[in-house]
Amino acid sequence: MEGADRKAKGASDLGVRAASAVVMVLVAGTALWLGGTVWSVFVLAIAAGVMWEWSRLTLGLSDKVAPRVIWILVGIVYITVAARMLEYVRGLEPDGLVGTLAIVATVIAVDVGAYFAGRTIGGPKIAPKISPSKTWAGLAGGMLGATALLAVYFQRFGATPIAALTAGPIIAAVAQAGDFFESWMKRRAGVKDSSGLIPGHGGLFDRVDGLLAVLFLAGILHALGMM
Known part of the structure; x- marks a missing residue:
């Protein structure tokens, strides 16, 4: 009976995850396609949600006011720069739509490549105390x-x-660093997910941790006139 219950629960969780994924893709895809004000509002909403989750995590990072305030300020800068860069790229003409898709798809390709390489090859872990499942083979797969x-x-x-041989590994390394950074924050705060905003998927920060890091770096390089 217990085995049957676990299977039923697993099937139920899978259904919830699938339904949530479909909704996320439809909402994000529609906003991206429409662009303009719709895209700006969408990005602002995601940024606000991530900032809320970040603020919750800071409560577990320190029990003192000053460090918490510093973490909040860091979050505001980090998330704002990334969100602004996402808006900026979408607004570029005539390649804003394709450019934004390319950035998001590249980060997804990192995750997919890392997952399959890590599961297939295995091998030494990068930082098991922070993220037990991440391996060097997975990082190489993400770069590929x-x-x-x-x-x-x-x-x-x-x-x-x-160009691809240069940018690919850099983006993969930055995306993985963003993933590790969020994993460290969650472990330090003693939580599994950044929140429960997305049924079956955890929080917004959980879903965009690597993308945030990539966009933040791109935003800094753009501000310095390097891209």
């Missing part, structure tokens, strides 16, 4: 996934393969 996707994207601009 990002490079492959960028090679296809850059081809439309006539760029050489060197």
